[in-house]
Amino acid sequence: MTVKKSGKLFKKTISLSLALVLAFNTALGAVLVQRYFYKKEINELLVYKEKINEELANTPEKRAERLREEVIPEEGVNTGIKWEDLGKKLVETGVIDKEKFLELFSFSGDRAKYEDLLTNNSSEYIILNEGNSRFVLNTLWALGLVQESKVLTDMQNEFDEVANLASTGGWSLATGDAMEFYGEADLLGLNDEQQELVAEIAKNIYRPCCGNHTAFPDCNHGIALLGLIELMVVNGYSEDDIYATSLKVNSYWFPDTYMTLASYFETKEDTTWEDVNPKLVLGKDFSSGSGYRNIQKQVQPISGSSGGGCGV
Numbered sequence: 001m002t003v004k005k006s007g008k009l010f011k012k013t014i015s016l017s018l019a020l021v022l023a024f025n026t027a028l029g030a031v032l033v034q035r036y037f038y039k040k041e042i043n044e045l046l047v048y049k050e051k052i053n054e055e056l057a058n059t060p061e062k063r064a065e066r067l068r069e070e071v072i073p074e075e076g077v078n079t080g081i082k083w084e085d086l087g088k089k090l091v092e093t094g095v096i097d098k099e100k101f102l103e104l105f106s107f108s109g110d111r112a113k114y115e116d117l118l119t120n121n122s123s124e125y126i127i128l129n130e131g132n133s134r135f136v137l138n139t140l141w142a143l144g145l146v147q148e149s150k151v152l153t154d155m156q157n158e159f160d161e162v163a164n165l166a167s168t169g170g171w172s173l174a175t176g177d178a179m180e181f182y183g184e185a186d187l188l189g190l191n192d193e194q195q196e197l198v199a200e201i202a203k204n205i206y207r208p209c210c211g212n213h214t215a216f217p218d219c220n221h222g223i224a225l226l227g228l229i230e231l232m233v234v235n236g237y238s239e240d241d242i243y244a245t246s247l248k249v250n251s252y253w254f255p256d257t258y259m260t261l262a263s264y265f266e267t268k269e270d271t272t273w274e275d276v277n278p279k280l281v282l283g284k285d286f287s288s289g290s291g292y293r294n295i296q297k298q299v300q301p302i303s304g305s306s307g308g309g310c311g312v
Helices: 002-057 060-071 086-093 098-103 111-119 133-146 150-158 192-203 220-234 239-253 255-268 289-296
Strands: 077-084 122-128
Touching (some): 060 255, 077 220, 086 133, 192 220
């Protein structure tokens, strides 16, 4: 009788243990299943959040903001060239009348700095940004106008009305008529080989305000960029460096154009602005007036940043 009772008790113990194991496993299974679905839901939420963030980052406003920082960064463009006595020389030649020139910046907080650059030697680098874009543009305009140049000689030989161009007739900041200073001074000491290189590079760089390349500098932007190319060539910069810097400078002078071009390369060519070929972008297909109009037909133009006009 005792043995039978023990057997029954043993069976009950096993049954209870089995029940406990099953209950535990069931509870554990429920927890695991719950955790699985919870984790799945979390992952789905994270994917959804990432998708939303991506969509928000690609709204027209956000894209314009991002492209603006890529194309015309706040820190500006450091040309790597020092001002030294460039401003002083331009004043001494008469192509810049210092009082007329500084009158443009009467209400600028940087007027004293600009006066110093036109009066004394400076060890500061020529840096172009949104704040000083007009000053740098006009100073390089004066340089491109007065510097003895194969480009200017060729243009005068090929075009009878050079005096009526915006780059010449529009220059009202000299001590006399602009044509009195047209290619009249050799401030940079370019040799014949360097003059040829300047002309060759200039032929490959267009600007969207017209259909002309920089070897026919009929406006302020063209002749100012000519001055920059001359500065970079005489300072020994490579062609690649000159194209890269020219693209950055053009971007500050025509920000809407080059932000739109950045959008084109990103969406149509799968190329970031950082990876574009500057010489290609500066060419006729993209940077001329007609080339840019063709691009505008393919992507939504980006606007909101004003560049300088074609006058002083």
